[in-house]
Amino acid sequence: MIFIVVKWTPKPELVExxxxxxADFTKATRAEPGNLFFEWSRSLENPSEYVLVEGFRDGEAGGEHVNSAHFKAFVAEAPDVLASTPLIISQSIDADGWGEMGEIRV
Incomplete structure (x- = not known):
């Protein structure tokens, strides 16, 4: 799996x-056949920051994502709504999705 975490800081007037x-970019990405998850959260420490957690089946699916029309359109438009360059961690990991946490059982 390609596991990606990206921190996004929108311009102050666009945070809310x-x-x-x-939304449209998210919907299109989630519809990609190789997308496992594409989840946005808002930082508790910095409410002006959003965190995106992404998972793609493999490098081929990730490549299809970055070559898609919706990704290219979003990349072209994103600088107009962002206060800073997004920060990213992208790694290939040996997993195919989420698993239960071993230290806590409910």
Whole structure:
């Protein structure tokens, strides 16, 4: 799996509208056959920051994502709504999705 975490900081006047701004991009990415998950959260430490956690089946699926029309359109439009360059961690890991946490059982 390609596991990606990206930190996004929208312009101050767009922080509250950011989920709506990324909605079409999110919907299109989640519809990709190789997408495992594409989940946005808001930082508890910095409410002006959003965190995106992404999973793609493999490098081929990740490549299809970055070559898709919706990704290219989003990349072209993103600088207009961001206050800073996003920060990213992208790694290939030996997993195919989420598993239960071993230290806590409910």
């Amino acid at each position: 509208d950011f989920p709506d701004i990324v």
